[in-house]
Amino acid sequence: MSDHAIPKVLVFDVNETLLDLTHLEPLFERLFGDPGMLREWFAQLILYSQTMTLSGLYTPFGQLGAGALRMTADIHDISLEQSDIDELASRIGSMPAHPDVAPALERLKAAGFRLVTLTNSAPGASPSPLERAGLSDYFERSFSVEPVRQFKPAASTYAQVAQEMQAEGHELCLIACHLWDTIGAQACGWQGALVLRPYNALLPAQNVPMPDYITDNLSQLTDQLIT
Numbered sequence: 001m002s003d004h005a006i007p008k009v010l011v012f013d014v015n016e017t018l019l020d021l022t023h024l025e026p027l028f029e030r031l032f033g034d035p036g037m038l039r040e041w042f043a044q045l046i047l048y049s050q051t052m053t054l055s056g057l058y059t060p061f062g063q064l065g066a067g068a069l070r071m072t073a074d075i076h077d078i079s080l081e082q083s084d085i086d087e088l089a090s091r092i093g094s095m096p097a098h099p100d101v102a103p104a105l106e107r108l109k110a111a112g113f114r115l116v117t118l119t120n121s122a123p124g125a126s127p128s129p130l131e132r133a134g135l136s137d138y139f140e141r142s143f144s145v146e147p148v149r150q151f152k153p154a155a156s157t158y159a160q161v162a163q164e165m166q167a168e169g170h171e172l173c174l175i176a177c178h179l180w181d182t183i184g185a186q187a188c189g190w191q192g193a194l195v196l197r198p199y200n201a202l203l204p205a206q207n208v209p210m211p212d213y214i215t216d217n218l219s220q221l222t223d224q225l226i227t
Helices: 021-032 037-054 061-075 082-093 101-110 155-165 179-187 218-226
Strands: 009-012 114-119 141-144 172-176 191-195 213-215
Touching: 009 155, 021 037, 021 082, 037 061, 061 082, 101 114, 101 218, 114 155, 141 155, 155 172, 155 179, 172 179, 179 191, 191 218, 213 218
Parallel strands: 009 114, 009 172, 114 141, 172 191, 191 213
Antiparallel strands: none
């Protein structure tokens, strides 16, 4: 746990941190015969979202997700139908919350923390994924990378949140299950909290910032923040 001051604004990543990405596994089991192919697709999606940002280009995250599914299918010589792309979008839009999320948000909000989200996904028509998962009322604001047209961990994505929330870096904490996300936030002077969801871990290498908080779930993180 960090020796830093307790942050005032908690900024939550959405996909996989709050919402359960394994909701997509049946699609990958049907297409590839292996639900674990979800992880290969997601890795391609993150790789190419960051590639687009580094190249000064932008395509909305949902469109990149569909393209990454086609890419993964091509790599494995799998034919896709438009209905498969539609199912991907439907499943992404209806991911349920992890069981630890709502109780943790309830406690954090009651303790006086300001809660917001920051996601790579572009905003869409209501109901949003957070609304469908029953989580939207916990959050003061929901931020997307769409206004800056760069994906996390670009500094501009975090800067827009700090500016809109009128908060200094040390007052903000990025909560995510992706280390690349906490690295980006910490590089901007924020605190970082890593939630070790399955298939996520620390990167033991020189100059990689250690998150200020490292927990197995949001319940443990809530205990640390409140106490």
